[in-house]
Amino acid sequence: MNIVVAQSGGPTSVINASLLGVFRQALAEREVDIVYGSLNGIEGIIYDRLVSLNDNLVTDEDMALLRQTPSSALRSCRYKLPSADKDPAVYESIRRTLENHDIGAFFYIGGNDSMDTVHKLSAYFAEVGCPIRVMGVPKTIDNDLMEMDHTPGYGSAAKFVATTMTEIIRDCTVYDLDSVLIVEIMGRDTGWLTASAALPRLLGETAPHLVYLPEVEFSVEGFLADVMRVQQTTRTVIVAVSEGVEIDAAGEFQSGKVDNFGHKYLSGVGKCLENIVSTRLGCKVRSVELNILQRCAAHVASATDVAEAEAVGMAAVRAAMAGETGKVAAIQRVSTDPYRVDYTCIPVEQVANRVKYVPREWISAAGNDVTDDALAYIRPLVQGEPTVLTENGLPRHFVIE
Amino acid sequence: MNIVVAQSGGPTSVINASLLGVFRQALAEREVDIVYGSLNGIEGIIYDRLVSLNDNLVTDEDMALLRQTPSSALRSCRYKLPSADKDPAVYESIRRTLENHDIGAFFYIGGNDSMDTVHKLSAYFAEVGCPIRVMGVPKTIDNDLMEMDHTPGYGSAAKFVATTMTEIIRDCTVYDLDSVLIVEIMGRDTGWLTASAALPRLLGETAPHLVYLPEVEFSVEGFLADVMRVQQTTRTVIVAVSEGVEIDAAGEFQSGKVDNFGHKYLSGVGKCLENIVSTRLGCKVRSVELNILQRCAAHVASATDVAEAEAVGMAAVRAAMAGETGKVAAIQRVSTDPYRVDYTCIPVEQVANRVKYVPREWISAAGNDVTDDALAYIRPLVQGEPTVLTENGLPRHFVIE
Numbered sequence: 001m002n003i004v005v006a007q008s009g010g011p012t013s014v015i016n017a018s019l020l021g022v023f024r025q026a027l028a029e030r031e032v033d034i035v036y037g038s039l040n041g042i043e044g045i046i047y048d049r050l051v052s053l054n055d056n057l058v059t060d061e062d063m064a065l066l067r068q069t070p071s072s073a074l075r076s077c078r079y080k081l082p083s084a085d086k087d088p089a090v091y092e093s094i095r096r097t098l099e100n101h102d103i104g105a106f107f108y109i110g111g112n113d114s115m116d117t118v119h120k121l122s123a124y125f126a127e128v129g130c131p132i133r134v135m136g137v138p139k140t141i142d143n144d145l146m147e148m149d150h151t152p153g154y155g156s157a158a159k160f161v162a163t164t165m166t167e168i169i170r171d172c173t174v175y176d177l178d179s180v181l182i183v184e185i186m187g188r189d190t191g192w193l194t195a196s197a198a199l200p201r202l203l204g205e206t207a208p209h210l211v212y213l214p215e216v217e218f219s220v221e222g223f224l225a226d227v228m229r230v231q232q233t234t235r236t237v238i239v240a241v242s243e244g245v246e247i248d249a250a251g252e253f254q255s256g257k258v259d260n261f262g263h264k265y266l267s268g269v270g271k272c273l274e275n276i277v278s279t280r281l282g283c284k285v286r287s288v289e290l291n292i293l294q295r296c297a298a299h300v301a302s303a304t305d306v307a308e309a310e311a312v313g314m315a316a317v318r319a320a321m322a323g324e325t326g327k328v329a330a331i332q333r334v335s336t337d338p339y340r341v342d343y344t345c346i347p348v349e350q351v352a353n354r355v356k357y358v359p360r361e362w363i364s365a366a367g368n369d370v371t372d373d374a375l376a377y378i379r380p381l382v383q384g385e386p387t388v389l390t391e392n393g394l395p396r397h398f399v400i401e
Numbered sequence: 402m403n404i405v406v407a408q409s410g411g412p413t414s415v416i417n418a419s420l421l422g423v424f425r426q427a428l429a430e431r432e433v434d435i436v437y438g439s440l441n442g443i444e445g446i447i448y449d450r451l452v453s454l455n456d457n458l459v460t461d462e463d464m465a466l467l468r469q470t471p472s473s474a475l476r477s478c479r480y481k482l483p484s485a486d487k488d489p490a491v492y493e494s495i496r497r498t499l500e501n502h503d504i505g506a507f508f509y510i511g512g513n514d515s516m517d518t519v520h521k522l523s524a525y526f527a528e529v530g531c532p533i534r535v536m537g538v539p540k541t542i543d544n545d546l547m548e549m550d551h552t553p554g555y556g557s558a559a560k561f562v563a564t565t566m567t568e569i570i571r572d573c574t575v576y577d578l579d580s581v582l583i584v585e586i587m588g589r590d591t592g593w594l595t596a597s598a599a600l601p602r603l604l605g606e607t608a609p610h611l612v613y614l615p616e617v618e619f620s621v622e623g624f625l626a627d628v629m630r631v632q633q634t635t636r637t638v639i640v641a642v643s644e645g646v647e648i649d650a651a652g653e654f655q656s657g658k659v660d661n662f663g664h665k666y667l668s669g670v671g672k673c674l675e676n677i678v679s680t681r682l683g684c685k686v687r688s689v690e691l692n693i694l695q696r697c698a699a700h701v702a703s704a705t706d707v708a709e710a711e712a713v714g715m716a717a718v719r720a721a722m723a724g725e726t727g728k729v730a731a732i733q734r735v736s737t738d739p740y741r742v743d744y745t746c747i748p749v750e751q752v753a754n755r756v757k758y759v760p761r762e763w764i765s766a767a768g769n770d771v772t773d774d775a776l777a778y779i780r781p782l783v784q785g786e787p788t789v790l791t792e793n794g795l796p797r798h799f800v801i802e
Contacts, residue, residue: 011572040577071571078576159794163700166795170472171412171697175479176441202793291689296572299564299701302794382794392603393703393783394563397571 001104002034003317004050007139008041008110008117009078011071012153013160013298014309015139016398018109019073020066021313022137023053029321036101037400041077042108042117046090048097056400061389065398067306068388070298072109073400081117084124091124098132105133105320109313111140111151115328115352122326122348135316136328136348139309141295143192146354147346148330152312153295155305155381158196160297161185162382164290165240166200169207172286173236179284180227180237180277183208184270186294188244191215191358193294195370196378197240207238214244215358216367223273224280226368231283245269299395303384308341315343339380402505403435404718405451408540409442409511409518410479412472413554414561414699415710416540417799419510420474421467422714423538424454430722437502438801442478443509443518447491449498457801462790466799468707469789471699473510474801482518485525492525499533506534506721510714512541512552516729516753523727523749536717537729537749540710542696544593547755548747549731553713554696556706556782559597561698562586562691563783566641567601569689570608574637580685581628581638581678584609585671587695589645592616592759594695596771597779598641608639615645616759617768624674625681627769632684646670700796704785709742716744740781 005022007015019037026032035053038044051074057063066073084091098106106121108114115136122134138145141157165183172181185194191213198211209230212218230237247269270287277285308331316329327345334340362374389396406423408416420438427433436454439445452475458464467474485492499507507522509515516537523535539546542558566584573582586595592614599612610631613619631638648670671688678686709732717730728746735741763775790797 011575040575043577069571070568072575075577076575162795164694164698166798167471167697167699168693170470170798171693174412174441174473174477176444176476199793199795203795203797286693288692288694289690290694292569292572292687293565293689293691293694296568297565298568379793384794385789385791388786390786392600392780393560393785394567394600394604396604397567 001031002036002102003032003105003107004036004038004045004098004101004103005107005109006038006041006044007072007074008076008108008114009140010111011295012139012141013070013156013296013301014152014306015071015109016066016069016073017306017309018137018139018152018313020063021310022107022317023057024063025314025317029317031321036103037074040075041079042081042094043077043079045097045106046093048100050097050101051400062398064389065396067310068298068386068395069397070296073398080113081120084120094121095130103132105135107135107137107316107320109137109139111138111142112145112353115145115348118326118328119348119352126326133320133325135320135324136351137313137316138328138330141193142187142190144190144355145351146356147350149333149341150331150381152305152309152331154192155302156298157193157294158199158378159302159382160294160300161193161196161290162199163300165197165208166203166205168288169200169205169238172238176235177284178231178235180239180281182239182241182270182273182285182287184241184243184268184287184289186290187214187242189214189355190244191242194240194242195358195362195374196382198370198375199378199382202375202379206234208240209234209237210239211369212239212241212245213358213363214242214246215360216363218245218247220247220276224276227277227281239273241269241273243269247272299388301386302382303386304381306386311343319345336376336380402432403437403503404433404506404508405437405439405446405499405502405504406508406510407439407442407445408473408475409477409509409515410541411512412696413540413542414471414557414697414702415553415707416472416510417470417474418468418707418710419538419540419553419714421464422711423508423718424458425464426715426718430718432722437504438475441476442480443482443495444478444480446498446507447494449501451502452801463799465790466797468711469699469787469796470798471697474799481514482521484521495522496531504533506536508536508538508717508721510538510540512539512543513546513754516749519727519729520749520753527727534721534726536721536725537752538714538717539729539731542594543588543591545591545757546752547757548751550734550742551732551782553706553710553732555593556703557699558594558695559600559779560703560783561695561701562594562597563600564701565691566598566609567604567606570601570606570639573639577636578685579632579636581640581682583640583642583671583674583686583688585642585644585669585688585690587691588615588643590615590756591645592643595641595643596759596763596775597783599771599776600779600783603776603780607635609641610635610638611640612770613640613642613646614759614764615643615647616761617764619646619648621648621677625677628678628682640674642670642674644670648673700789702787703783704787705782707787712744720746737777737781
């Protein structure tokens with residue numbers, strides 16, 4: 001039989017490591033002949049745009065380069081699979097492509113939406129008696145998938161955020177004057193990535209002094225009181241805030257900003273808090289939005305994350321070859337110190353369309369910091385620096401044309 | 402005799418490597434006893450806040466950590482030395498501190514403003530017959546100092562910008578739709594750092610497709626025409642733009658944005674162009690401001706830059722010990738291929754208060770790109786990856802309390 005693998009959703013630094021894991025494990029399975037890659041996620045299967053990975057990934061160097069290339073080498077999509085009742089033709093297109101290419105298993109690397117696709121497609125195949133297996137391989141910097149210890153992609157994003165935070169601490173504490181520095185971090189619904197901004201504490205830093213997650217209600221007055229309290233003991237107050245924090249005085253602070261074209265000004269939380277500090281406290285203030293660098297800075301990937309991402313891809317193939325379908329391969333923590341993990345498979349309906357939040361007990365009572373337990377959880381995920389192959393001083397990437 | 406060293410102006414990734422260079426060369430000079438560090442630049446000398454670096458930098462590990470720590474370990478200032486006519490008392494305070502600590506030479510690591518201080522102070526000492534030598538050690542990510550091939554700090558900032566650009570290219574080219582991605586890069590007056598965003602071309606990338614430097618007049622209509630032209634052959638148009646570019650329709654696009662507090666909205670060039678593309682072309686568009694990460698991302702420093710920054714500090718000490726004063730140590734390129742440099746000393750008046758622009762012939766005729774000659778100039782400056790000492794997966798830093 002042949003298999004096909006696709007990638008979906010937003011980038012991470014290690015989604016290609018999972019692709020490599022699927023490919024390498026498939027090479028080791030006697031039953032598998034060709035490993036196809038579907039371009040632009042499930043759309044490549046719907047429209048029959050498959051490439052042979054066996055033809056593309058030939059040398060050890062090809063594989064090493066793919067492993068260190070961020071984002072999706074097979075490109076991505078944001079396609080939401082309709083239900084089979086509403087649009088059976090799409091399901092038939094998918095089945096036709098898979099059957100035409102003699103494909104026995106489909107592996108979908110993605111986040112929450114992709115797991116929804118795995119769920120619907122595996123249920124459909126079961127219903128119509130199609131034997132093609134459908135497996136999910138998790139990836140998201142948000143770390144918000146249920147039933148697993150953490151997601152591939154999170155560790156590298158956390159390492160970038162924490163590394164950058166240590167450097168920002170050095171950068172903004174050199175002047176002899178009162179100032180506030182606000183760092184806005186990705187995570188629309190959950191604060192996992194923002195929590196990682198506090199990792200510099202493990203190296204003895206006192207900053208960031210304040211950490212705000214979307215799991216806790218945010219109050220502008222509480223925030224200003226927090227800043228003023230920290231200012232009593234330090235000249236530079238460093239704040240980490242999730243992009244998902246909702247400013248309570250939304251009408252006053254967030255909306256209404258309109259540019260000269262009449263567009264509503266889509267300023268983020270960081271810029272909004274910068275304006276509030278500037279107006280209310282009058283001290284020097286700057287905000288930094290880490291932006292898309294958080295999800296693609298593979299040059300500072302976590303070696304642990306890269307290895308686990310590859311291993312999860314391998315685990316999904318082994319499970320499918322053992323007959324599993326409608327499952328998600330997952331990382332489970334066996335112990336934190338020493339750090340050890342195991343790989344399992346979870347029924348996809350336990351993962352799809354659900355969200356894992358940062359537990360309230362890992363957030364300080366005042367809601368303005370994370371606890372030592374949160375840092376102990378994240379710490380092993382950012383360990384290790386992969387050797388990066390470079391050319392002209394820049395990281396080399398693998399591109400499937 | 403003793404010596405004193407201070408750091409001033411904005412951070413770079415290698416300003417502490419220059420500090421280490423001064424310290425290590427001073428240790429090797431028989432005439433030098435104690436190496437003092439002045440806290441917060443020249444202000445530490447005015448107010449007699451000196452620390453002994455011999456007491457702080459004891460082990461090889463101390464020195465290795467200082468070398469990889471971004472920003473200014475001795476902290477910084479933005480103090481502009483008044484002229485000696487206007488405020489002779491400041492000069493007397495400086496002289497008193499230096500004489501009280503038996504200091505024979507002062508080394509000031511900084512950019513343009515710091516070189517102005519070196520200029521004024523050395524001239525004053527010459528006039529009043531004070532034998533204390535005053536030497537400049539250049540640093541700036543802007544690379545805008547005259548009479549030298551390049552400045553320490555530029556190579557590492559360029560490496561961060563180019564590395565990030567390769568990753569952004571991977572990140573934003575995965576979806577099958579028309580989009581524009583705008584990256585805003587530091588450099589208020591000169592385009593040296595923005596030019597480095599084009600380095601991914603050396604690895605075969607076609608992006609960034611458009612590069613705008615402040616050395617060339619910018620036209621909104623020309624920019625829109627450029628974007629539409631590139632859109633005919635690529636779905637994702639990637640633009641690098643200097644923060645110093647002045648939008649010609651300034652009244653229309655830049656000013657007038659006022660938030661709810663009546664503050665003028667300080668949106669950068671990137672956000673401004675994002676709004677223009679969104680309004681005029683209607684396609685998906687995003688802007689990324691690399692912000693202060695450009696000047697402090699020491700985890701991706703250029704090994705060449707680190708080594709040169711240290712060597713420049715050493716060269717300044719050697720020159721002062723040979724009797725020089727009122728000079729700036731500088732890197733001069735001997736050859737590009739193979740890359741070789743030499744270290745010289747330049748009279749400070751040839752450096753202070755002057756600006757080195759990107760030559761017009763290194764910018765394309767249309768003013769929307771840089772030439773191969775520009776890339777050939779930058780390429781050797783970003784070579785090499787230093788080994789970074791880490792703890793818990795994060796870079797370790799050296800902090801003088």
